[in-house]
Amino acid sequence: MSELINTVADKAATISENNAVIAENEQKVYDAGYAKGYPVGHAQGEADGFAKGYEQGELDGWADGYSEGWSEGSSYGYSEGYANASRETADNFWGSIQDNGNRTNYTYAFAYWVDANFIPAYPIRPTSSGHMFMGAQITEIPDGGRWDFSQSTAMTYVFSSCSIQRVVPSISTVSASDLSALFGWNSAIKEIGEIVLREDGSQKVTYMFDNCSNLEVVNFRGKFGQNISFAQSTKLDHNSIASIVDALLGTASGKTLTLSRTAVNNAFDGGSVGSEWLNLIATKSNWTITLV
Amino acid sequence: MRTSIKAKEGYVLTNGEIYGVEVFLAEGVSAESFHEITREEYEAILKYEEEQIRPPLERR
Numbered sequence: 001m002s003e004l005i006n007t008v009a010d011k012a013a014t015i016s017e018n019n020a021v022i023a024e025n026e027q028k029v030y031d032a033g034y035a036k037g038y039p040v041g042h043a044q045g046e047a048d049g050f051a052k053g054y055e056q057g058e059l060d061g062w063a064d065g066y067s068e069g070w071s072e073g074s075s076y077g078y079s080e081g082y083a084n085a086s087r088e089t090a091d092n093f094w095g096s097i098q099d100n101g102n103r104t105n106y107t108y109a110f111a112y113w114v115d116a117n118f119i120p121a122y123p124i125r126p127t128s129s130g131h132m133f134m135g136a137q138i139t140e141i142p143d144g145g146r147w148d149f150s151q152s153t154a155m156t157y158v159f160s161s162c163s164i165q166r167v168v169p170s171i172s173t174v175s176a177s178d179l180s181a182l183f184g185w186n187s188a189i190k191e192i193g194e195i196v197l198r199e200d201g202s203q204k205v206t207y208m209f210d211n212c213s214n215l216e217v218v219n220f221r222g223k224f225g226q227n228i229s230f231a232q233s234t235k236l237d238h239n240s241i242a243s244i245v246d247a248l249l250g251t252a253s254g255k256t257l258t259l260s261r262t263a264v265n266n267a268f269d270g271g272s273v274g275s276e277w278l279n280l281i282a283t284k285s286n287w288t289i290t291l292v
Numbered sequence: 293m294r295t296s297i298k299a300k301e302g303y304v305l306t307n308g309e310i311y312g313v314e315v316f317l318a319e320g321v322s323a324e325s326f327h328e329i330t331r332e333e334y335e336a337i338l339k340y341e342e343e344q345i346r347p348p349l350e351r352r
Contacts (some may be wrong), residue, residue, distance in 0.1 A: 109302050254321075286318055290305075290312030290313050291312055291316075
């Protein structure tokens with residue numbers, strides 16, 4: 001019996017040793033297979049993953065690029081199309097108003113114009129411009145080399161009773177004999193770049209600046225030869241008053257310049273009794289100068 | 293130095309054509325030709341003259 005037990009024990013030990021060997025061999029086989037399979041599997045996985053990612057990336061990139069391109073092109077095309085259409089519309093409009101640049105009679109042309117903006121497409125060279133901006137709500141006559149009044153023979157009430165605050169370009173009045181109310185009752189006007197008068201002082205200037213209560217700056221070339229009044233222009237500055245006095249015709253007789261006493265007192269050191277003012281008007285002793 | 297004349301406070305000087313509270317006379321213009329009117333009278337004259345010359349703001 002004990003011999004049998006010993007034999008069974010021996011056999012069990014052998015089986016156990018064999019199992020250990022088997023396990024060890026199995027591990028070796030596994031390791032060998034893993035070592036071989038991993039790189040192959042990895043390479044394949046990488047290839048497949050790349051292909052899949054590339055394909056998806058291509059799809060996404062196309063979608064994004066398309067959207068952005070469409071949006072950009074749409075926006076750009078719209079802007080350019082709109083601008084072209086606007087230009088064409090504006091050209092058609094001003095072409096009609098200004099007879100494609102050939103218009104010369106501007107009498108009442110922009111009277112009661114309701115838009116503050118005013119940018120004509122063609123130069124304005126009137127031969128007649130009476131009441132041209134009367135009652136208009138335009139706020140500025142800008143420069144830009146588009147204005148030439150030198151041929152206008154009618155210039156009464158051109159800038160009368162309107163909202164124009166600044167007239168930038170030089171306004172030549174030399175062809176007009178009558179400048180009555182040129183800026184009359186324009187209580188908005190603040191600055192007038194330059195008015196060119198005739199040198200002989202022969203122009204009628206009645207009410208030329210009547211009620212220009214906000215006028216601050218004005219310059220003149222040429223001469224006044226008739227009674228001229230700036231009675232309501234209480235804000236005229238020093239240089240403007242000097243320009244007005246300088247524009248008084250030296251050979252006129254019995255003529256009167258009327259100014260605002262407030263303007264003179266504010267513009268000159270010592271006001272109307274100061275030497276600066278008295279020296280200025282001493283140069284035009286042939287004119288009565290009255291302050292109201 | 294030219295002759296100048298001044299109106300009393302609240303008055304305006306005139307010779308019928310020229311109006312002012314302070315008048316610097318041209319050579320040959322006499323101060324005696326001027327008299328005083330009230331400020332209100334002066335402004336009434338201005339208003340009347342404006343009504344005669346200023347065109348109504350009506351659309352044509």
